Amino acid sequence: MTATAKAIPVPTELDRPYWEGASKHQFVLQRCVQCGLFSSQPRIICPKCHGSEFEWAKPSGRGVIHSYTIVNQTTSPGFNDELPYVVVHVQIEEEPTCYVTANLLVERSEYDKLDIDLPVIVDFEDRGEVTVPQFRLA
């Protein structure tokens, strides 16, 4: 039993669809209506075209590991019992500037085989009150 449970994401007006999508095991990202830029966290102005109209779109959920770390010591609440765990930055296949941070759901015996640029696919982890998007090797 950890002394503290893992942090719980609380949706805001801006990103409610992201977390509601996750609760239904759907991976949605904010996309600029005008130029199609996908963003990993919601924006109110598109940095590419200055459009301010956005939609929630379903990317394929595929991407590659841009980079990662295997965390051996942590100050993050709720993660002491998970050590060592993997934090990964996934570059989604639709947009090279869009990086999604998550855990890589992978057996510890596979840690030695991890590498940059490996293909991954989105998955979901139900944590009671919330569901969070995660990734696993494709």
Added chain:
Amino acid sequence: MPFDAKNKVAIVGVGQSAFGRKLDRPTGALAVDAALAAIDDAGLTLKDIDGISTFPESTGPGVGPQVGLSSAPLNWMVQGLGIEQVDWWANGGGNISTAIGYAIQALATHSCNYVLVWRAMYQPRSGAFGSGTSSQKPADSAPKPAPRVSGAGAYVAPYGGGDGPTFFAPSYMRYMKKYGAKREHMAAYAVTMRANANKNPKAMFYDKPMTFDDYMNARMISDPLCLFDCDMPIDGAGALILTRAELAKDLKQKPAYVTAFGSGGWDWRVRPPEEYMHATADNVGRTLWASTDMKPTDMDAAMFYDGFSPDIYWWLEGLNFCERGTAYEWIQDGRIAIGGELPINTFGGQVSEGRLHGMGHWVEATRQIQGRADDKPGDGARQLAKAENILVATGMTGHGCGAILSSDFR
């Protein structure tokens, strides 16, 4: 046309407080200690100071609003020092190098005459920055409620990605995988820093030598960052006095002239690891070298911000000391040691002296240029035989500042 700071401004005094782990003396008092020491070092009095600049604006990361106890922002220091009037001030800027950069610009444009810049650091009693808990403490019997996070934190905290090493490790991981760097290569940096700290009585690791094996056997924090790749949190403060060149020459210390200056930064992209780190160094390098005719080979030493040891790679490559993806090889064989081709962080860096968020680098660069880097003058411990031009670059998350300090006009 870059900002032309050449030969207009000099650093003329440095000050340090006591450094230590969880000192009893509050952060604000340490800041006052360092500031008064710097003013005295320059041969000035408090009344001469007509400009003040610091970072951060309020409190440090994760330490809570304890102004004076765990931080020393501008408004607090005005009280702490009893400053009656200033003509110019700057608050924040992202890191201490930008606060120093603002001071250089303000002096060059005659906004004031003598600027005091300070940086005071607090070692969080809970164990680490950005957390209210410590992995080192025994678990409480009663479970605590889960933290609830929204906004940007909601995309990091639920994944256990919130602390410093976990934020910075992926940059280093990608660099290693991409270019073939190994931990064995980084050992050269860590061991050199420790050797330098062994010549610096102010350093946290002054009396603790470190071997290659010590480094390789250090416990992993966020792979590939091991314990000795992380800087050492301390309580402490450092301060500088800057003035215009024409006022500098009559003061107590030899001036360390600012002869080049770069402050580039910022970019819209949510930076992926590695490229994000490269961007800071590239932008500082681009603007710094545009401001001078000097070249990397003209540098007698370099002081590079090292919150985490791989920062050295981004700096060396971004500031054109070596090609992209080669710094890990470049630092081998004594090249960066005292007596080598480009001594780096002769005071031991933040990894071995302690974390002053860049101020330690500016203090050391100044002392080297002034020929007084040894704590016992004349003992030859770490004062460089030739210290005419030294590059100092600090800051490392999208923005920073760099300057060349020189013993004479360039």
